[in-house]
Amino acid sequence: MGAWPLGLCLSVGCYSGMSGQQTDGDPTEGTGGPGGATEGGGNSDTAATTNNQPTDGGPDSDTDTGGTELPTLPESSRVPRLSHRQWENSVRDLLLLDQTPGKSALFIGDPISGGYDNNSEKLVVSATLWTDYQRAAEEIAEQVINDPELVALLVPADGDSDARGRGFIESFGPRAYRRPLTVEEVERHMQVFHAGVALGGTDPVLEGVRVVLQTFLQSPYFLYRVELSDVPDGDGNIPLNGYEVASKLSYMLWDTMPDEELFDAAKSGALDSVAGIEAQAARMLDDQRAHDMVASFHYQTLKVDSYSKINKSADKFPEFAESMRDMMVQETLMFVDDVVFSHELGDVATLLSAPYSFVNSTLAPLYGAQGQFTDQLVKTDLDPSQRAGVLTQLGFLAANASSTQNDPIHRGVFLNLQILCTGLPPPPNNVPPPPPAMEGESLRELIDRHTGIGTCGEACHGYLINPLGFAMEQYDPLGRWQTMDAGKPVDATGSFNFVQGKQSFNGGVELAKIIASSDEAHRCYVSHLLEYGYGRVPQLQDNAEIKRLAEGSRDGMYSIKELIVELTTSDAFRFRAPVEE
Template identity: 40%
Template sequence: MATSTWQRWVWLPAVILTGGAASCVGNLGDGPGGDSTNQVTAPLVCDGSTIHPGDSPARRMTRFEYDNTVHELLGDTTSPSAQFPADEVSGIFDNQANTLVVSQLLAEGYMTASEGIAATAVKDLTKLVGCDPKASSEAKCGAQFIESFGKRAFRRPLDTDGRALLTGVFTQALATWDYPTAIRLVIQTALQSSRFIYRLEFGMPQPTAPGVVKLDDYEMASRLSYLLWGSMPDKTLMDAADVGELNTSAQISAQATRMLGDDRARGVIENFHEQWLGLSKLDTLDKDATAFPIFTPALKTTWHDETLAFVDDVVLDGAGDLGTLLSAPYTMMNADTAAFYGVSGGPKTSKFQHVDLDPKQRAGLLTQPSILALNAHVDQTSPVHRGKFVRERLLCEQISPPPANVKAVPPPVDPKATTRERFSQHSNDMACSPCHKLMDPIGFGFESYDAIGQFISTEAGKPVDDSGEIVGSKDADGKFHGAVELAARLATSEEVRSCVVTQWFNYGHGRTTTMEDSCTIQQLRTTFASAKYDVKALLIGLTQTDAFLYRKPVTVGQ
């Protein structure tokens, strides 16, 4: 573990607090080294003179990537990964390289899935193989299929061993059984091969600089496709790799720009935000039916879809910038959420459409019912959880849970007392207040939204007091009134922008940052700023860093 000293330097959080509060907070740290040869212990000088790629551990496909890939490869539409065990979550993401291994349970899943996918794929054998064994020969058609399918499945032209793997299975299956079986088993073999399941990189043979190699064109094609589509390279990428045109930063940037204009980018944008915002926890969310008679399990799905539709609309189809994401006075609404928001004359179908909201009541992601309901209790709001969400997900801090020997449950609902009154113990009790002063005052600013995210103006017979305050941040400190004002402040906070850069780096590279990445991070922040915090520009920027363009040469391990 690097100490937090450098992180403060790199990340800005610089939580400087008085009293015991500093111990409440950690920052998004670097993970285990894995293959790390990270020797960097002091801040880097980022003048472009030295390349610092950081570590590039082999990436195992996530379930999301598996389904996308078999869809692209063989047209599978069955989402076979639903039968796999869940991808282990590390930090907040489920795609972290050091955490993803293949347990026997998962290997069994790969085996069964490959059998189902292959059985479907060989139903129209001639179309699949593109070769008629009667006109040619089974051996020739097999060899042709192995070259073309093998290249797509392994995302690079077959090398000697890769060809031997598929040819060996084909030949033996043909001798033992028959041609359709041989083709089917080639597919099953490919789908269970390490060459398919992992992205294994070796880089170019000649170093670019001491201890640094470029990726080869096919490795770069896969880096691009999994970063931006969560899937295998398409034909355009493979063609570009074939002719050596995934080599320069400009070529890579041009491909990234093209790819973000493709519908396949939606999956990654949604997958990132789903995890960053914790939306999958809506699955198990429950609300008190007496307190909230309009709450139904179906509503949770609608909230979830609303947020993702909004993210898609802003990032891919709209203004594109983080500021809009965090403060736009509109949402994507369908007939179900129109009723929820109380909008008359709104959408009449299940399709989500842009609908402007009262800008005094709603502003971007933070005021969406998904996030408001997730960060609330079954029967009441939770200033603690809402404040914690802001600190952890938007400021990249980690807040310690309460100490063991305390009653860590919210005070019971009291129709005569407001939430703020009931939570006063946190600020009055010296054991609670050092940490809770970081969270509760932010959360109180959300008191205009009940536990299912509906806008309210009175509570316990009194007008809602939505005054709040941020303390201990780098550049967002100060009092505010209501989540709309809070959202506007966060939307222009450098600390929030840096946090989003970090989150995208961690997601995109499947690892947490180390000190070696400090120039990459600095470059990303500059890119993000000069693009007025456009998220697509940040994604393209991710492809232009040392961490993306280079790797360390493989040191064959013992």
């Protein structure tokens, strides 16, 4: 198995200009090309300047197989570490607690930048984190043995000392390791139990349980999702056993350990088949924990954390209140949850184009929504000529604007990177701000003068960034509808080269609908979903599956829930490439 892990113009360029909200992490982080992996990690100059045509090895290249069976499987870790959220949830469910223990709040943070917080390639155990795990294990074990109700749930009450210790190990251990224990493992833990009993104390059995519990919670078999299977099939790929599939399912869909039904399915062999996995995935998506997973994925994909940084000038926007930040976060998450789990279609196109949202008495005036509202966010139809999907909601628009004016550059960058997965080259260092606006000059005119066609920023801004950002100029820095800028009618027209060809639009609603039907948006979404669900960056070998699912999503064959289920039944989920760690 290997050792356990411990661990453009210099004055313009891309992303130049505005001083509003920045995208989190490296703004060039993406998949390169329209929603597929590119050789070397994507985000090359070629990907950016060919107007969304895939680079070598992209989804439309000769590497496609056009199906779910891949000629080779992507590499993946045999020992992905649990994220801090997964650790918290696993401790809660392992110990049958009502809530998470909250110990990870004191853990050292993970070095995740520009990606998802469950990226197995970034999650390591440093010396500091190991100390954190040790301290948490000791505190949790102490809490358990001093709680009679927990002891009654976890430790057999009958029998002598050895019987109670063995009973605890044989019932608790398989749940902690998420697989059956070997005979040797049981005996080794019995030795640890005996060492604890020898410490004495008022209840030697509980002392033994305390030491064994510490051992389980610090074991790599608990801290990592371990894949021990190593026997290739006839194609040279390694099928995961039922318990490994159960854990992979539970951590993808629930961010926690398997429940009893999953353990039973693993034991019975039901997870050895695609049908069995599909049935469990469908069941799990009906659980609240799947709602939490979907919320976490979209929270990170849509950069909803940036809403907490929204700030507006009191002079220009006296309507703004800090309490709106949390409202905007909840609005987006409630909208996402409703689209995925309650909408008749529940697909990516609906997410990007549905003319409704969740508003209350504070947000309704910003939308111009009519009716009686309270403090509670409620599902509300919005003006379909002004609103279409998550990209025309207040949170996204306000977060991608400064405290005094719009930020079409960062709105355009966001759409390119997070929604279309257009590879943009990184901006040069020390980019100066745009010059002051001339008298009577609109923001669009200022940005065009500084970065548009005919300037040094033409390659990135003129054709990729600015057109998408200008389409959102009908929304002010607070996300409200506006028709005038600097005394002139807002110009929100533009065009963009999509895979289907150049598309022209006038405003955010038209752009949102074009994006919702584009190849790029569906490939990008599926690529993000695969990255989050599998806990790793998409690779060349994933392109055929990304293409298949994206085309199905674009054509209305797959809802978002169905995309998730499809990912759990793919070869890349059920098998592992025979690569040593």
